Amino acid sequence: MDLFDSPPQTLLEDAEGGIRYWPGFAGSREADVWFAELQRLAGWTTSRRRMYDRVVDVPRLLAAYRTVALPPELPLAAILARVRATVPAPYNAVGLNLYRDGADSVAMHNDKLHTIVPGHPIALLSLGHPRRMLIRAKAGERGRVAVELGHGSLLSMSHASQLTHEHGIPKTARPVGPRMSVVFRVRPLAQLDER
Numbered sequence: 316m317d318l319f320d321s322p323p324q325t326l327l328e329d330a331e332g333g334i335r336y337w338p339g340f341a342g343s344r345e346a347d348v349w350f351a352e353l354q355r356l357a358g359w360t361t362s363r364r365r366m367y368d369r370v371v372d373v374p375r376l377l378a379a380y381r382t383v384a385l386p387p388e389l390p391l392a393a394i395l396a397r398v399r400a401t402v403p404a405p406y407n408a409v410g411l412n413l414y415r416d417g418a419d420s421v422a423m424h425n426d427k428l429h430t431i432v433p434g435h436p437i438a439l440l441s442l443g444h445p446r447r448m449l450i451r452a453k454a455g456e457r458g459r460v461a462v463e464l465g466h467g468s469l470l471s472m473s474h475a476s477q478l479t480h481e482h483g484i485p486k487t488a489r490p491v492g493p494r495m496s497v498v499f500r501v502r503p504l505a506q507l508d509e510r
C-alpha cells in the first residue's frame with residue numbers, strides 16, 4: 316500500500332470522526348522543505364497572555380493567516396490542498412506554532428469554541444522535531460492518550476472532541492530541536508482574526 320493511502324490511527328471515537336492520526340501524511344523530504352520555508356518566511360510573533368493576575372509570554376512563536384490571503388512565498392496553499400484531500404473541510408484560517416526547544420509548550424486546553432464552527436474538524440500538520448501531545452478527557456475516567464507527533468504527520472480533531480477532551484504539548488527536559496504545527500480551522504466569519 317502506498318504511504319499516502321495508509322489509514323489513520325484512531326485515538327478517540329465520536330460521532331464526528333473523533334481524533335485521528337496519520338503518521339506518514341507527508342514524505343520527510345517534502346516536510347523538510349515545508350519546515351525550512353515556514354521557519355524562515357512566516358510572520359512569527361511573540362504574544363503575551365493574562366494568566367490569573369499576571370501577564371506572561373506565550374511559550375512559543377505564533378503566526379496566523381486567512382486561507383484567502385496566504386502569502387505566495389509560503390508553502391501553505393500546497394499544504395492546504397493536501398490537508399483538504401485527507402480531511403475535507405472549508406478551512407478559512409491557518410495558525411502556526413513554533414516550539415523553539417523543549418521549554419516551549421502549549422498548556423492543556425480545548426480550542427476556543429466560539430472560534431471554531433460546529434461540525435468541522437481541526438487539522439494539524441506537524442513538522443520538525445517530534446513532540447508528545449497529551450489528550451485527556453475533561454470528565455469521567457479522565458483516560459489519557461499520548462501521541463508522539465512526528466515530522467510530516469497529520470492529526471485531525473473533531474469539533475465534538477473539543478467539548479469532551481483537552482490537548483496540550485508539555486515542556487520536555489529532553490534536548491529537542493524546533494518543532495512546528497500548522498493548524499487549519501473553520502472559523503466563524505466574525506472570529507476570523509482571533510487565534
Ligand SMILES: O=C(O)CCC(=O)C(=O)O
Binds near residue numbers: 410421448464482496
Ligand atoms: O502544536 C500543536 O500540536 C498543538 C497546537 C494547539 O493545540 C493549538 O494551536 O490550539
Ligand SMILES: [Fe+2]
Binds near residue numbers: 424425426482
Ligand atoms: Fe489546540
